[in-house]
Amino acid sequence: MIQNKPITNVLSLPELLDKTLLTATEPDDIDREKLATILNRYSFAVIRGIVDPNTVLAAKQRFTGLYSPDNDRPATGEEPHEIMDNFQKLSIGGAEHSGVYRPRCMRTFYNPVWADDLYGLRKSFILTAQTRNIIYGMDINFAIDKVEDGFWTAARIHHYPAGGGFLVSHVDDVVPVVQKAEGISRYFQPLIVMSKKGKTDDCDFETGGGFFEVNSERYYYEEVCELGDIVIYSGATIHGVADIDLHKTFDNRNCEGRMAGFVTIYKHFERKGQLEQYVGKPKNKY
Numbered sequence: 001m002i003q004n005k006p007i008t009n010v011l012s013l014p015e016l017l018d019k020t021l022l023t024a025t026e027p028d029d030i031d032r033e034k035l036a037t038i039l040n041r042y043s044f045a046v047i048r049g050i051v052d053p054n055t056v057l058a059a060k061q062r063f064t065g066l067y068s069p070d071n072d073r074p075a076t077g078e079e080p081h082e083i084m085d086n087f088q089k090l091s092i093g094g095a096e097h098s099g100v101y102r103p104r105c106m107r108t109f110y111n112p113v114w115a116d117d118l119y120g121l122r123k124s125f126i127l128t129a130q131t132r133n134i135i136y137g138m139d140i141n142f143a144i145d146k147v148e149d150g151f152w153t154a155a156r157i158h159h160y161p162a163g164g165g166f167l168v169s170h171v172d173d174v175v176p177v178v179q180k181a182e183g184i185s186r187y188f189q190p191l192i193v194m195s196k197k198g199k200t201d202d203c204d205f206e207t208g209g210g211f212f213e214v215n216s217e218r219y220y221y222e223e224v225c226e227l228g229d230i231v232i233y234s235g236a237t238i239h240g241v242a243d244i245d246l247h248k249t250f251d252n253r254n255c256e257g258r259m260a261g262f263v264t265i266y267k268h269f270e271r272k273g274q275l276e277q278y279v280g281k282p283k284n285k286y
């Protein structure tokens, strides 16, 4: 019998990984029924074998070689078409422009699949976006290499710098609102694990990192995941990024810290300010 009830007892992180790990060599190989069962029960799943760990390793080397703080753009104010190309922004602050108060310190490197493949991640982004489409029950290639029905895939890297990079714990309520208004009701966010947490030589940071919470228990998945794992979590669960390596001095000139890849479906906006028609004016003002 399929168990669809949410889990209620507390599991250790290795136990949770053991119950939520699926392997597949390509998106079409994913056991969809099993994945749905896992997501319904744990609000979390890991798919291993689709994105090549060596590709992620090579991408990080290329990223480090290309990185310059001189390319940072402000947290807001760009034209919608600018993030549909290679585009780097530094977000520090409460992000009220997004419609909610959501403090953060992070960089975003937009890298859509039609832009120059700066990091060698194009294939990995496509495979992850296909995985996303399978989760949503959409055509496997929907809105990946072109704008389709007003949507596009915002392939990008999030970078949380050592010395305090973070994203406050939250549930997703901006992107899901837009998607729901446009007919997509399910919201599961797939991300590509690009960093490992720990003290060994293959790790990128020691403290903090990506987390989600189930039954008030916080799980730092980069303690057990491998590079290239596709982590899927429900936007309805509390998640965020805890302060990265506070024992280090924040240094704008280097790009140490934590990285993750995303392939979120974005609404195609023609001009600035269109997001407000979906999310209203910023809330949580103090």
Ligand SMILES: [Fe+2]
Pocket (backbone or CB within 6 Å): 170, 171, 172, 239
């Ligand atoms: Fe989120």
